[in-house]
Amino acid sequence: MSKHDYLKVLKEKGLKLTVQRRKIIETLHQLDGRMSARDIYQELQKKNPNLSLDTVYRNLRLLTEIGLVHHIPLPSGAVFELSDDGQHHHHLVCINCDKVSCIAYCPDLSGFSSYADSEGFKVLGHIFEVYGQCSECRNDNKQRIVD
Amino acid sequence: MSKHDYLKVLKEKGLKLTVQRRKIIETLHQLDGRMSARDIYQELQKKNPNLSLDTVYRNLRLLTEIGLVHHIPLPSGAVFELSDDGQHHHHLVCINCDKVSCIAYCPDLSGFSSYADSEGFKVLGHIFEVYGQCSECRNDNKQRIVD
DNA sequence: TTCTCAAATAAGAATATTACTATTTACATC
DNA sequence: GATGTAAATAGTAATATTCTTATTTGAGAA
CATH class of the missing domain: 1.10.10.10 (Winged helix-like DNA-binding domain superfamily/Winged helix DNA-binding domain)
Known part of the structure; x- marks a missing residue:
């Protein structure tokens, strides 16, 4: 954009x-x-x-x-x-070094939204972030264990 | 527990x-x-x-x-x-009144985790919250429009 | 029980984020 | 271009959260 x-x-x-x-x-x-x-x-x-x-x-x-x-x-x-693009997407975040990568996966809420709607709840959005350890930080850890 | x-x-x-x-x-x-x-x-x-x-x-x-x-x-x-139970779950949150309900749906990351792992990234967890408007707040809004 | 030490706490400083209010400004209308 | 008005800003206060450090404490070993 x-x-x-x-x-x-x-x-x-x-x-x-x-x-x-x-x-x-x-x-x-x-x-x-x-x-x-x-x-x-x-x-x-x-x-x-x-x-x-x-x-x-x-x-x-x-x-x-x-x-x-x-x-x-x-x-x-x-x-x-x-x-x-005005569309949202989600991220992979390394809890060690804060490195961020964008990911394509987005939770599919279509079914859930219909159900929620039938219960009176209007779904408007969601937050979703995946946390873990990036390859570099994993390697660093291995090295530390060897030391 | x-x-x-x-x-x-x-x-x-x-x-x-x-x-x-x-x-x-x-x-x-x-x-x-x-x-x-x-x-x-x-x-x-x-x-x-x-x-x-x-x-x-x-x-x-x-x-x-x-x-x-x-x-x-x-x-x-x-x-x-x-x-x-020591297991996590997610929530439906009303952005108007802050009401919280627990939901059973949890994003399926099994496939994604395998892929991430093959790229060196170890998935350790995620956060996921659904936002929207609860039935009461929706009704309140309708009433306001009618007034 | 006493001793030892790493883990945890209290107290307060530092930083992050939001709220409040008087003033300013973008912009629609004339 | 001048004007009215609601929206936005600056400045500051309030609140939320994290960090630092000296002191205390839980729990295992003696």
């Missing part, structure tokens, strides 16, 4: 295109990685010392709600990434 | 049966609901004013790691519940 498309989506949702909001998206877009709220705050504060940390958190929450941004809870704290 | 069983599991894991640890489990057991770290802290502080809030957080994290306790992230903050 291009930078322009993000701004279009915001407009479609009736949200204002504030400078701060644009900058947050641009930062995530340009640095093209996963950043914490504080990372983004520190980056943007270089140009705008008046920026409020709350504004970063508030917008990240908003952008997450409308699906433009993914919130990834890591053992060491939350990071955020831009959504490529 | 009885109170005694929890203490047995702790012992098996080589963890100390501290007074604070026992009290945290007993509180979750007796009040038999879902409580925030602060709820538990405030309850236990009545009897032990020296109790540290950090101790509550630290033990809830530990108990969650070994599977005796479930951590449930709600929009308004995290709550904890004792695990009935």
